[in-house]
Each structure stands twice: as C-alpha cells, then as structure tokens.
Amino acid sequence: MSNPVSICVIGSGYVGLVATACFAEMGHQVICVDNDQGRVEILQKGGVPIYEQHLPELIMKHRDRRLVFTNRLDEAVERSEAVFIAVGTPLGENGAADLSYIEAVVSEITGAINGYKVIVEKSTVPVYTNDWIRRVLNRHGVKPQSFDVVANPEFLREGTAIGDFLHPDRIVVGVDSERAERLLRRIYEPLTEGSYYAQTDAVAGACSAAQPARLLVTSAQSAEIIKHASNAFLAVKISFINAVANLAEAVDADIEDIAMGIGLDPRIGSRFLRAGLGYGGSSFAKDVAAFQWVAQQRGVNFRLLEETRKINEAQKEIFYNKVLAALWTLRGKRLAALGLSYKRDTDDIRESPAIEIIKKLLTAGAIITAYDPAAMEKADLALPPGERLHFASDLYAASRDADAVLILSDWKEFAQIDLARLNQVVRFPIVIDGRNLYKPEDMRNCGFTYISVGRPATYRAQEDRPGKFPA
Numbered sequence: 001m002s003n004p005v006s007i008c009v010i011g012s013g014y015v016g017l018v019a020t021a022c023f024a025e026m027g028h029q030v031i032c033v034d035n036d037q038g039r040v041e042i043l044q045k046g047g048v049p050i051y052e053q054h055l056p057e058l059i060m061k062h063r064d065r066r067l068v069f070t071n072r073l074d075e076a077v078e079r080s081e082a083v084f085i086a087v088g089t090p091l092g093e094n095g096a097a098d099l100s101y102i103e104a105v106v107s108e109i110t111g112a113i114n115g116y117k118v119i120v121e122k123s124t125v126p127v128y129t130n131d132w133i134r135r136v137l138n139r140h141g142v143k144p145q146s147f148d149v150v151a152n153p154e155f156l157r158e159g160t161a162i163g164d165f166l167h168p169d170r171i172v173v174g175v176d177s178e179r180a181e182r183l184l185r186r187i188y189e190p191l192t193e194g195s196y197y198a199q200t201d202a203v204a205g206a207c208s209a210a211q212p213a214r215l216l217v218t219s220a221q222s223a224e225i226i227k228h229a230s231n232a233f234l235a236v237k238i239s240f241i242n243a244v245a246n247l248a249e250a251v252d253a254d255i256e257d258i259a260m261g262i263g264l265d266p267r268i269g270s271r272f273l274r275a276g277l278g279y280g281g282s283s284f285a286k287d288v289a290a291f292q293w294v295a296q297q298r299g300v301n302f303r304l305l306e307e308t309r310k311i312n313e314a315q316k317e318i319f320y321n322k323v324l325a326a327l328w329t330l331r332g333k334r335l336a337a338l339g340l341s342y343k344r345d346t347d348d349i350r351e352s353p354a355i356e357i358i359k360k361l362l363t364a365g366a367i368i369t370a371y372d373p374a375a376m377e378k379a380d381l382a383l384p385p386g387e388r389l390h391f392a393s394d395l396y397a398a399s400r401d402a403d404a405v406l407i408l409s410d411w412k413e414f415a416q417i418d419l420a421r422l423n424q425v426v427r428f429p430i431v432i433d434g435r436n437l438y439k440p441e442d443m444r445n446c447g448f449t450y451i452s453v454g455r456p457a458t459y460r461a462q463e464d465r466p467g468k469f470p471a
C-alpha cells in the first residue's frame with residue numbers, strides 16, 4: 001500500500017480483533033492493545049481467543065509484520081496516527097449504556113498524546129459520546145489542536161465479521177474536521193477506491209474493484225445515531241415477525257409462507273424476517289435499551305422500542321411453554337439442547353436465548369445434554385454447574401435417550417441432521433425447534449412430532465398431542 005496509516009486499536013474483542021486483522025489486511029500498520037493480559041498472551045503466541053471465520057488466517061498472515069499485540073496502551077498510542085476505541089459498552093443502569101470502559105481508555109490515552117491524533121469511536125456509543133471524549137481530553141490538559149474525535153460505528157455481524165468489514169455495505173464516518181476526515185478516508189481508501197479488491201489474495205465478498213465500498217460522511221452525532229437506529233430497526237423487524245408468528249400459530253397459518261409473502265415486497269425485504277427465539281447477542285438488547293434511554297433523556301417517547309424488547313423477552317417464555325406442553329412435567333426429563341451460541345457461526349453466548357432457556361429448564365428439574373459446534377467452553381462457564389447439565393461431542397450423542405430434542409441455535413449442521421439416525425437414538429421422537437430449520441411435513445414423514453415457531457405442529461401419534469388441560 002502506498003500510504004499506510006499507523007493505527008492503534010484498543011480492545012481485542014469481536015470488533016477490535018476483526019478491525020485489527022482487517023486494517024492490517026488493507027495494508028496498514030496496526031498495534032492492538034488489550035488490558036486483559038491473558039488475552040494478549042494468547043494473541044502474542046499465535047492463538048485466537050474468539051471463533052470467527054477467516055480471522056486466524058488473517059492474523060497469521062500479518063502477525064509480527066503489520067500487526068502486533070500489546071498491553072502497553074501508552075506506547076501504542078504514541079506510535080499511532082489513529083486510535084480506534086473498540087472496548088465494550090455494556091448495558092448500564094436504567095437501560096443507559098455503561099461508558100466507563102470508554103472513559104477509562106480516554107483518560108489513559110491523555111498522557112500519550114505526543115502529536116496530532118485522531119481518536120475514533122468504533123464501539124457503539126450513545127449520541128454525544130464524541131463530545132464527552134473531547135471534554136475528558138481537554139480536562140486532562142490535552143490541547144484541542146492535538147486531536148480530533150471521529151465516530152466510525154461498526155456494522156459487522158459475528159460469524160461473517162471479516163467479510164462484513166472488508167466488504168461493507170457502508171462505512172460511516174462522523175466527523176467535524178477536514179483533517180480527521182482526510183485521515184479516515186486514507187484508512188479506508190483500499191476499500192473505497194477498490195485497490196484491495198484487485199489483489200489476487202483478497203478475501204472474497206460483495207464489493208469489487210468496479211463496485212468498491214461506499215463511505216458516507218456525516219456529523220459525529222448523526223453517525224452515533226445511525227448505529228443505534230440501525231440496530232433498533234433490525235430488532236423491531238425481528239420482534240415484528242415474532243409477533244406475527246404468534247398470531248399465525250393461533251390461527252393455523254404458516255409464518256414461513258407469511259414471511260415470504262411479506263418479504264417479496266422490496267420495500268420490506270426478506271432479510272431479518274425469520275421467526276424464532278428472538279434476538280440475542282451482545283448488541284441488540286443493550287443498544288435498543290440505550291437508544292430508548294437517549295430518546296427519553298431528550299424528551300422523546302420511543303415506546304416502540306419498549307414493545308420490541310417485551311416481545312423479544314416473551315419469545316423465550318413462549319418456547320419454554322411449548323416444551324412444557326409437549327412433556328407435561330420437566331423434573332427428571334432428559335432434553336437434548338442443540339445450540340448454545342446466540343446464532344450460528346459464533347461462539348458468542350452473550351444474551352443467547354439458548355442459555356436463558358436452558359437455565360430455566362434446569363431450574364425446573366430437567367436433565368440437559370447440550371451440544372454446540374463452538375460455544376460449549378463459554379457456555380460451561382455461564383451455566384450453573386451441576387450433575388443435571390452435560391455436554392456432548394456431537395448432536396447424536398446429545399440426543400441419546402432424550403425425551404425431546406430442542407433446537408436452540410441455527411447452525412448449519414442442525415439443519416442437516418440425519419433424521420433416521422436421530423430417530424434411532426432418542427427415547428421419544430419429539431423435536432421442538434426454536435429456529436424453524438425443518439419443514440413440518442418432512443419431520444412428520446420421518447416419524448417425528450415436530451413443534452416449531454409460527455407454524456402448525458405435526459404429531460407422530462395421538463398421545464403426542466397436547467393434553468386438554470394446561471401442563
């Protein structure tokens with residue numbers, strides 16, 4: 001690359017690590033800092049602490065050449081033109097975002113500003129965080145002319161994060177200074193001018209040299225709101241289809257047909273119209289709450305977001321009740337739990353509906369054998385220890401002697417189960433699918449009672465039909 005930028009990324013989590021690897025892949029010199037010493041050591045030794053497609057290869061390709069890992073924030077900032085903050089912004093009190101990690105980082109940076117720096121918010125933050133960052137720097141005596149603050153929200157999705165970062169549908173840069181805008185444009189130039197896509201070893205994706213990535217420049221406030229509003233809109237879409245699914249179920253309609261019929265309207269679009277257990281993950285729940293909190297602070301009543309949250313919470317309860325209705329009582333029942341991560345292709349279990357449902361089933365006395373292709377280690381730490389929780393090495397082992405099989409994440413391998421084999425290993429052929437991975441008629445033809453979301457259940461035998469009385 002003709003004009004590489006020296007970049008420091010603070011935080012080596014799902015966003016920081018992906019940004020680090022991708023900036024190096026784009027030709028920049030990157031120092032990734034984390035204050036978790038254990039994490040830094042794993043990275044320095046060539047390990048990758050999270051599960052994300054293409055990430056190990058990219059880190060291996062650039063480690064010790066274009067990218068290094070350290071816990072020395074001061075040195076990293078001193079050596080960098082752009083400082084990307086990618087630490088967590090978890091749910092705080094009353095729904096507000098907890099910005100203490102951001103503030104801690106900004107306070108720490110102050111002593112290391114040895115020349116003009118652009119401080120970039122990569123984390124998802126509420127509107128006016130850019131202003132607070134500026135104030136904190138000023139309070140610590142950093143001269144206003146020695147830095148600019150830019151909002152550059154991240155839209156990557158776990159599971160496809162590398163592709164999303166290198167082939168973004170948009171790069172949003174919220175900036176109030178031309179100097180900072182120039183630097184951000186330089187950083188993203190390989191994607192916006194398309195030179196990256198012309199490389200023979202470029203990660204493949206939607207963008208190309210002929211159709212490079214699009215960069216949108218806005219004010220910092222607008223950029224901050226774009227991120228919150230995007231996540232809130234997606235959450236609304238999910239809760240909307242789940243509410244329609246509940247209605248569909250009550251009138252014997254099929255939510256998959258309905259979603260197709262709605263989604264064919266290009267104004268609506270078919271993506272994110274998948275009924276299921278509701279949204280999870282580290283972002284949606286906290287961002288919806290934080291966005292609502294911001295609106296409330298400004299006197300705007302954004303009740304739609306409150307309803308979105310309530311529908312999402314109810315979705316897990318509805319699923320639990322389906323398990324109860326299918327099995328009558330839960331104490332001592334053996335259940336196979338397929339999936340622990342909040343969605344496929346990630347080991348992230350933060351706000352995972354699967355984890356919440358399993359906790360509730362354990363409390364009710366069920367015996368759970370869980371399997372997930374990537375998230376078992378993390379789930380083992382998050383779920384209450386006890387002799388009624390087991391982990392299996394594959395989905396068939398998890399399903400052995402099960403009274404029912406629960407599908408809780410949408411991993412591809414759960415959509416490709418050898419149903420004849422599954423039928424042989426279970427105690428009763430009952431599948432309760434929170435992700436609608438199968439067609440009800442196919443499951444009936446394979447001898448299963450199949451209960452899913454927003455579609456009529458199909459029963460293998462009369463005795464599998466729900467009883468006349470509540471369970």
Ligand SMILES: NC(=O)c1ccc[n+]([C@@H]2O[C@H](COP(=O)([O-])OP(=O)(O)OC[C@H]3O[C@@H](n4cnc5c(N)ncnc54)[C@H](O)[C@@H]3O)[C@@H](O)[C@H]2O)c1
Nearest residue numbers: 011012013014015034035036086087088089123124154158
């Ligand atoms: N995960 C996603 O899919 C996603 C997508 C878009 C945006 N975001 C946003 O990006 C931000 C980061 O999310 P994440 O999922 O990567 O979080 P994460 O929890 O996976 O990673 C945060 C990292 O920051 C480190 N850290 C915390 N304080 C630090 C400090 N003072 N100095 C150095 N390192 C420090 C932590 O040790 C951790 O490794 C959040 O605001 C999130 O909302 C996340």
